[in-house]
Amino acid sequence: AQSVTQLGSHVSVSEGALVLLRCNYSSSVPPYLFWYVQYPNQGLQLLLKYTSAATLVKGINGFEAEFKKSETSFHLTKPSAHMSDAAEYFCAVSDARGKLIFGQGTELSVKP
Amino acid sequence: DAGITQSPRHKVTETGTPVTLRCHQTENHRYMYWYRQDPGHGLRLIHYSYGVKDTDKGEVSDGYSVSRSKTEDFLLTLESATSSQTSVYFCAIREQGIGTGELFFGEGSRLTVL
Numbered sequence: 001a002q003s004v005t006q007l008g009s010h011v012s013v014s015e016g017a018l019v020l021l022r023c024n025y026s027s028s029v030p031p032y033l034f035w036y037v038q039y040p041n042q043g044l045q046l047l048l049k050y051t052s053a054a055t056l057v058k059g060i061n062g063f064e065a066e067f068k069k070s071e072t073s074f075h076l077t078k079p080s081a082h083m084s085d086a087a088e089y090f091c092a093v094s095d096a097r098g099k100l101i102f103g104q105g106t107e108l109s110v111k112p
Numbered sequence: 113d114a115g116i117t118q119s120p121r122h123k124v125t126e127t128g129t130p131v132t133l134r135c136h137q138t139e140n141h142r143y144m145y146w147y148r149q150d151p152g153h154g155l156r157l158i159h160y161s162y163g164v165k166d167t168d169k170g171e172v173s174d175g176y177s178v179s180r181s182k183t184e185d186f187l188l189t190l191e192s193a194t195s196s197q198t199s200v201y202f203c204a205i206r207e208q209g210i211g212t213g214e215l216f217f218g219e220g221s222r223l224t225v226l
Contacts, residue, residue: 006154009152034214041220042219042220043116043202043217043218043219043220044155044202044204044215044217045217046214046215049214090154090155098143098206098213099145099157099160099170100145100155100157100204100215101157102147102154102155102156103154104152104153104154105154
């Protein structure tokens, strides 16, 4: 069965610093992986997705993620944090029938 | 924005009362999902639907039922609400059934059971 683990329920960075949000997955089949972002009192929106076309995936708002099969990881990064990046971020894996299984979420705070 | 409307957006009810949450979509997508979001648990799948009158259970389906009589509407019912069902409920839709298709989410329905 597929599962996702996000390391760190809360991450705090300074504005302009590197953002690194960690995600490890478990999957018995080649995975499809997603990162979603949730701003306060809103639904989730897709940041990026990995569908086996390329291991480095670029998403919206300057975020990117690298699929590393040997490490079963799909970490999310952004070179320079902006105040508007403060939100909760969810990593997810798609199971064989197309259902998304989410990690516990990581809340990102950005300090001025 | 994906055409997904959840209603009600906020509801306070008492233990033991029935509650129905509605998800309405204008995208004509075949696949619809109900998730609940709780701190420390991320989003957990309650029920999902692959089409009209075609539904199945997710990982936290106990105490919930669903119905889908039309493509555009997916109803989530709590037959007898309990305090453990206090949560934020999200509806999501997907065009494709294969794994690469992304989910589009509604704005959420916040339910408080006293």
